Amino acid sequence: MLDRRTFLKTAAVASVAAPAIVRGQNLNSKLQLVGIGCEGKGWSDINAMASHDQTAFVGFCDVDLSRTEKVRKLNPDAPVKQDFRELLEDLGDKVDAATVSTPDHMHAFIGLDVMRRGKHIYCQKPLTHNVWEARQMAKQAKKSDVITRLGNQIHSHEFYRTAVHAIQGGSIGKVNRVHSWCAATGHGKSFHISRPKAPEAKPETLAWNLWLGVAPERPYGGWNVYHPWGWRDWQDFGNGALGDFGCHILDPVFTALKIDKAPMDFKADHTGMNDEVWPAQTTVDYTFPGTEFTAGEQLQITWYDGGRLPATRGSHLPAGEGLPRSGSLFIGEKGSLVLPHVGAPKVYPDAKIEKVEGKDHYHGWVDGCLSAEQPSDGFAYGGPLTEAVLLGNIAARYRGTKLTWDPEAMKITNHEDANQWLRRDYRDGWNIEAVS
Ligand SMILES: NC(=O)c1ccc[n+]([C@@H]2O[C@H](COP(=O)([O-])OP(=O)(O)OC[C@H]3O[C@@H](n4cnc5c(N)ncnc54)[C@H](O)[C@@H]3O)[C@@H](O)[C@H]2O)c1
Incomplete structure (x- = not known):
């Protein structure tokens, strides 16, 4: 019994000779993706990958459910979770690859988990939040032998x-x-130089503990203070x-x-x-x-x-x-x-x-996953650049x-x-x- 990665590799080799036959016979020859981080750059990544005719998004993850409207329209049948680990656990072998477009402090925690599960990964820049994490991501990409690409589309x-x-x-x-x-x-972006003195209550839709992830505890500050977008300014x-x-x-x-x-x-x-x-x-x-x-x-x-x-x-x-x-x-x-x-x-x-x-850039990574060909700007390049x-x-x-x-x-x-x-x-x- 072939696992999905071996199947995709075999199908890709065959598809060079007879693409129509492979695609026509088995819908499973599509790259099955999950999108982690569904708004902001996440939506732009998901949308760009979805425009490749050999991709199918089979699941989505965003810690803030108010930011999942677009992905629900893209595939109303796909599960939407707030915790990426639950999504990957539930979908198991149905997932071939992931796009990771969360704030930077979570790239390594999520990216390493994705790769340890043997999934290909497109991760936003900078690859990680610190130098040690960038080193781990490059090492894991090699160890897991997955197709990687840094999200610097230019x-x-x-x-x-x-x-x-x-x-x-x-x-x-x-x-x-x-x-x-x-x-x-x-x-x-946040227009703050110190933490807000009277942080607002967090929206119901947001799993703040999951948003914080690896970072030290602090209260949700208010829209745009940290989430979304404003996090860039903050050292944590x-x-x-x-x-x-x-x-x-x-x-x-x-x-x-x-x-x-x-x-x-x-x-x-x-x-x-x-x-x-x-x-x-x-x-x-x-x-x-x-x-x-x-x-x-x-x-x-x-x-x-x-x-x-x-x-x-x-x-x-x-x-x-x-x-x-x-x-x-x-x-x-x-x-x-x-x-x-x-x-x-x-x-x-x-x-x-x-x-x-x-x-x-996006389709180049999808093609790489389907043909088992690593683009030149995978994590072996993106790690040292970061x-x-x-x-x-x-x-x-x-x-x-x-x-x-x-x-x-x-x-x-x-x-x-x-x-x-x-x-x-x-x-x-x-x-x-x-x-x-
Ligand atoms: N390549 C580019 O041109 C480009 C442009 C903008 C941003 N980026 C990068 O994209 C990433 C996201 O930036 P943004 O501006 O879209 O940020 P954002 O805060 O606006 O959006 C992040 C999205 O991810 C969700 N999210 C946050 N933590 C999550 C988690 N742990 N699991 C799942 N979902 C989570 C948020 O709810 C939100 O929907 C960053 O790494 C950033 O550097 C790249």
């Missing part, structure tokens, strides 16, 4: 793919320096503007320059922070080992958020040339490239670059101090105290086991 967009192709094709020569920036600001749940946009905007930098090693050191400056929320504006200087696409043996990448833009001095941009609100500036030996987030890349001095077609992003926020806690990193030992080598932020203590009953 990775597959024409604009990002075109920029990667232009840089790797030598349009600006070897790259000397990168600046990446984002207009978003920490504590921009999100990672501010860097966490929100770092994996998007640094993704084409990592891909174009084939950065596959961890940063050697990182140092941050910012406009001030407390123990609750992330700074309104953060700048992080990273040093990475050079690659075949960089001019030197080391590469400096600087991140700016909260509306601060880099100086274009030293680049090939004419004086007074404006920069997009968010994006990256690659300064090469013979030219510079500006890649807006999300916009067409432009080379200076003006030069034509070959356009590369975009792909459907680690680099999150290390920038550890540096923010030690403003002005350059922290040095030993990725093998997973240790900040020059500052014992800073290592406490690589992982967190979990709430009773919500422990995350290390992956052996």
